[in-house]
Amino acid sequence: MTILVFAEKTSTLIELCNGARQLGDRVEAIVIGEAQGGFADKVWHIPAQADAMFEDYTETIAALVEKVKPSFLLVEPTKRCKLVSGRLAAMLGASVITDASELTSAGEAKHMVYGGAAVRKEKAVTATAIVTVGSGVFADSEPVTLESEVETVAFVAPAFTIKVVSKEQKPKTSADLNKSKRVVGIGRGLAAQEDLDMIKDFAASIGAEVGCSRPIADGEGWMPKELYIGVTGLMLSPDIYVALGISGQIQHVVGINQSKVVIAVNKDKNAPIFKYADYGIVGDLYKVVPALTEHFNKVLV
Numbered sequence: 001m002t003i004l005v006f007a008e009k010t011s012t013l014i015e016l017c018n019g020a021r022q023l024g025d026r027v028e029a030i031v032i033g034e035a036q037g038g039f040a041d042k043v044w045h046i047p048a049q050a051d052a053m054f055e056d057y058t059e060t061i062a063a064l065v066e067k068v069k070p071s072f073l074l075v076e077p078t079k080r081c082k083l084v085s086g087r088l089a090a091m092l093g094a095s096v097i098t099d100a101s102e103l104t105s106a107g108e109a110k111h112m113v114y115g116g117a118a119v120r121k122e123k124a125v126t127a128t129a130i131v132t133v134g135s136g137v138f139a140d141s142e143p144v145t146l147e148s149e150v151e152t153v154a155f156v157a158p159a160f161t162i163k164v165v166s167k168e169q170k171p172k173t174s175a176d177l178n179k180s181k182r183v184v185g186i187g188r189g190l191a192a193q194e195d196l197d198m199i200k201d202f203a204a205s206i207g208a209e210v211g212c213s214r215p216i217a218d219g220e221g222w223m224p225k226e227l228y229i230g231v232t233g234l235m236l237s238p239d240i241y242v243a244l245g246i247s248g249q250i251q252h253v254v255g256i257n258q259s260k261v262v263i264a265v266n267k268d269k270n271a272p273i274f275k276y277a278d279y280g281i282v283g284d285l286y287k288v289v290p291a292l293t294e295h296f297n298k299v300l301v
């Protein structure tokens, strides 16, 4: 069974190639731009085209899928990759499943619906299934190093394209919460943006990165949108997640329920977050957090 893999980021491409070995015995990767290998049995190299946008490679990928006839085309679940996936599915008459949280070699996938309140099982019904899937789904896969055969693919010009009118740089965040073993999430229990320093001090005392609930980023704008956790944000699986002043709505909880240990601090003893927490402290975070920071600064030197 051949699995073809395609991603925007090289790191994700490699992780998905490693994970794809759980589904099939042959893994082939699509690489746009600089040819590179070592992580797949075969690399299909599409040379970068001047002025081409990422989406402009869709026709070339479609031609490749028709040639390789993989059982799965695994695609990184970014917005642009999903756009390409939809277009590929239409061009190829193939099933597309987005944001699979589980995937079997039989083509059965689980997929969260209703903002994470329910899980739907889906099964691809075409010979090639296009599935957008995060590498976290194959978390226990081992990295492999291979001699990859590299073949260069002729670019197929797109039938239509998009013109870039302007570009604006997003504010940079240094934290990569996906890789953090410990994450502190702050919610609307925080009264003012300047109090984030108190949260950052606490996170530093336990070697954690800071994320937040959606209203802190998307509503208040106190933290970058890239750092909010939940069904429409980051889906995390750290060793420890500490929820501070977060009520525990399902849309947030689906982003943290793969954590090994959840600790919650909330002044409302009936807050839903306590249903998901392994340890809970009922209290005012403005009293609890400085006390915890002081404690960990003493014991974790």
Ligand SMILES: Cc1cc2nc3c(=O)[nH]c(=O)nc-3n(C[C@H](O)[C@H](O)[C@H](O)COP(=O)(O)OP(=O)(O)OC[C@H]3O[C@@H](n4cnc5c(N)ncnc54)[C@H](O)[C@@H]3O)c2cc1C
Binding pocket: 115, 186, 187, 188, 189, 190, 212, 213, 214, 215, 216, 228, 229, 230, 231, 232, 233, 234, 244, 245, 246, 247, 248, 249, 250, 251, 252, 255, 265, 266, 267, 268, 271, 283, 284, 285, 286
């Ligand atoms: C389609 C859709 C998608 C969404 N996606 C996401 C998502 O991806 N991520 C996400 O986070 N949300 C998402 N939401 C929003 C979600 O439904 C909740 O509104 C949000 O998670 C609530 O954030 P919160 O817990 O910070 O705030 P609140 O629900 O307002 O909770 C604040 C909590 O802080 C506690 N508190 C207040 N003061 C203190 C104090 N001093 N000390 C201790 N505790 C205190 C309160 O008791 C309360 O429990 C989505 C909503 C929709 C409709």
